[in-house]
Amino acid sequence: MLFRLPPRNLVATLIASFVVAYTVTLQQASADAGFQRWVQQFRGVAIQNGVSGATYDRAFRGITAPDPEVLEKARYQPEFRAEPWEYFDNRVQEDAIQRGRQLARQWKPWLDRIESQFGVSRYVLLAIWSVESNYGEVLKNERIMRSVPRSLATLAYADKRRAKFARQQLIAALKILQTGDIDVGHLTGSWAGAMGHTQFIPTSYQAYAVDMDGNGRRDIWTSIPDALATAANLLRRNGWRAGETWGYETAALPGGRKFPGGNMSLSRWQSIGVVRANGKPFPRPSDSAELKVPDGREGPSFLVTKNFQVIKRYNNSDKYALAVGLLADQIAGYGGLVRDWNRPFERLSYTETEELQKRLGALGYYDGPIDGKIGSGSRAAIRAFQARSGMQQDGHPGKEVLRRLRGN
Incomplete structure (x- = not known):
């Protein structure tokens, strides 16, 4: 049998593929070398900011290259603007409500203590836990959780937009490791460095972390009491008002008129026709509130109070604060929305x-x-x-x- 050479175009394709693969390998090697130089140079910066050399070396042992998935998520985040029904359907749903109620029973002694100490509603804390990490299920997903030092070093080295933020957070993360609150193997988080059951970035952890269970470590990764108390501490220190709600759903807005922006007393809102959807009076008519219509005037509308703004200190988004408030109310046993979202289809359970x-x-x-x-x-x-x-x-x-x- 005669030996046949492959077609010329196939040879060209194979050569081109080899060249591309070789070029990519060289680029990766160059990037890895550059990353390793950056890590070595940043060691001095970390030491100047109070991180010991031993802590720094422990944090970066075995880390020789940036995390490509971090860069992918940072650079190519979809600019998808969720419709209200899309956002809330994924967060305020039967499973989150039922699991929240079950966990409220399971963790009742600790929730009693946290609520007594910080004055923050247990149901709001449970809702935050759900929205932030699906009650900790996200922490079990190795495809999502990653080394915080590597993630932040990757952003500081390769993402110009986030470099300053990442350097600041990396120093904070190294100091957390240095305190002994968590070991390097468990210092994990999201691609952007958000950590633990309640997803705190390192500087927020430093500001608000609480050792609720009294074991000498502020462990928001494996201690549920510490994680929930840390969230409660953030809310309390940002002005949470104990015993008050986050807001009220309102009935359909009166047609044919515009409503003022900004805050007015609930009694003033009621006087111009903005009343509760369930027909009940406002329990604290002198409280100040702002009107929110996230789905337009034909969808649900809300009068939100001071505690709504405090929830936004956790995540500066009206949708986020509404999701937490609505989920908290349903975990607590209150009914769902009187007026549903303008959903262009029949919703599935x-x-x-x-x-x-x-x-x-x-x-x-x-x-x-x-x-x-x-x-x-x-x-x-x-x-x-x-x-x-x-x-x-x-x-x-x-x-x-x-x-x-x-x-x-």
């Missing part, structure tokens, strides 16, 4: 949403977690299925999509 994800996965459209939460992966899978099924490709997780899936 939590278990139905899990079923939707499972069926999409079985058909090869989806390979993400079965968690009852609709993210970008679920939406892409829904759109692909809708395209094959001749449906409008809107990516909405509605009952019609589930009915079609059940028919496959």
Whole structure:
């Protein structure tokens, strides 16, 4: 049999692939060398800021290259602006409510002590725990949690927009390690360095961390009492008013008029026709409140009080504070919204949403977690299925999509 040379175009392709691979390898080696130089140079900066050389070396032992996933998340974050129903459906749902109630019973003795010491509602703390880390489930996901020193060093070295923030947070993280509150193997967090059950960045940890369980360490990674007390301390020190609510859902706004921006007393709001959705009077009519209409005047509207603004010190977002407040109310046993979001489809329950994800996965459209939460992966899978099924490709997780899936 004669030996045949491969086609010329195949040879060219193989050569090109080799050149690209070799170039990428050289670039990575160069980047790694540059990163290692940066780590060595920053050692002096850390020492000047009170970090011992031994602590620094312990933190960076075995870390020789930046974390590429951190850079990917930092540089290519999707600019998806969630509709209100998308944001709240993923956070204020049956599983989060039921688990919050179960954990309220499980941790009642500690919640009693935390609530007594800090004056912050246990239900707000449980809601924050849910929204921040899914009651700690995120901490078990190795695809999400990563070395805090490596993540922050990566950002400080390679992300110009976040370099100053990352350097500051890295120094703080190294000081946390130096205190002995956590060992280097458990000093993990999100790609941006948010840590523990209640997701504190290192400088916020330094400012608010509490050793609630009294074991000599402020451990928000493995101690639930420490994590919840740390969140309570942040809220209290930013002005939380004990025994007061975050706000009230209002009835449909009177048509044909504009409403003033800013704060007015609840009694003043009531006098111009903005009343509670459940028909009850405001228990503290002299309290100051601001009107929020996150889904427009046709959707739910809220009068929010001082504690709403305090929740925003945790995350400066109206949606975030509303999600925490609404979830807290439902964990506490209050009813859900009187007026629902302007959702352009019939909403699925939590278990139905899990079923939707499972069926999409079985058909090869989806390979993400079965968690009852609709993210970008679920939406892409829904759109692909809708395209094959001749449906409008809107990516909405509605009952019609589930009915079609059940028919496959």
